[in-house]
Amino acid sequence: RLGLLLMVPVAAVIFGITGIPFIRALYLSFTNKVVGVPEQFIGFDNYLALFGDKIYWKSLYNTIIYTVGCITAKLALGLLLAVILNQKFRGKAFFRTALLIPWALPGMVAATTWRWMYDSTYGIINSLLMDVGIIELPIAWLSNPNIVLFSAIIVNVWRGVPFFMFSILGELQTLDRQVYEAATVDGAGIFKQFWYITLPSISPVLKVTTLLSTIWTFNDFENVWLVTGGGPLYASSVISTYTYDMAFIQNSFGRALSVASSVIPILIIMMLVFSKLSKKSD
Secondary structure, X not given: OHHHHHHHHHHHHHHHHHHHHHHHHHHHOOEOOEOOEOOOEOOOHHHHHHOOOHHHHHHHHHHHHHHHHHHHHHHHHHHHHHHHHOOOOOOHHHHHHHHHHHHHOOHHHHHHHHHHHHOOOOOHHHHHHHHOOOOOOOOOOOOOOOOHHHHHHHHHHHHHHHHHHHHHHHHHOOOOHHHHHHHHHXXXXXXXXXXXXXXXXXXXXXXXXXXXXXXXXXXXXXXXXXXXXOOOOOOOOOHHHHHHHHHHHXXXXXXXXXXXXXXXHHHHHHHHHXXXXXXXXX
């Protein structure tokens, strides 16, 4: 009882900061709210309109592709780098520090830098690719609808790999080396040790980091908006950028909040499925 009583102030603060605005936003998603005009309750009209909104479905599809692509790449690269940095070699401290830079940089700085690097006229990426003879003409990284989402994925992966890498590395450093020595004596090679010892041992960290990063990536706004702006022609639009576009460019807050609220069931289902899979694997 004392523990529950001591939790009341914290719960009240959290509810005041996040709960009340969330309830208010959910209510406004059922209205025709625009700036400067009192809202009117219109029921499920905003949500029903989404079924015929091609840009909404395109944004939802892009969000799924963006999330799956980013998480897969970050998990694979983070795991690989963590295993490498867990070994003993000269200059390890330097590489650890250097690989942390993408995570430490402010989002605006990182996005502005990548926009310059992607520039089809002055960008360093096209310049390097042309210098080594890989391409003959500059690639329109941010204006080609077929590759612009891929360009945003690269930036997110670059920024997110350190989170996976250091989370996994911290767990790797707690593993008992005697287990590996015993496996070596029994004739287990590097790959068998990794598959049967390392992966099962770090699976709790992998589950937590993957779940957190999936939620962050699914709701990512800063990276996509600052790098691509959701364009061209909504080719890189995701749910978060489309919500911003509806609210602050089209001045339709009710529709914008319905777009944002529509993905809440998806996130809940995703977390439930992930939790169920985690329990089965345990």
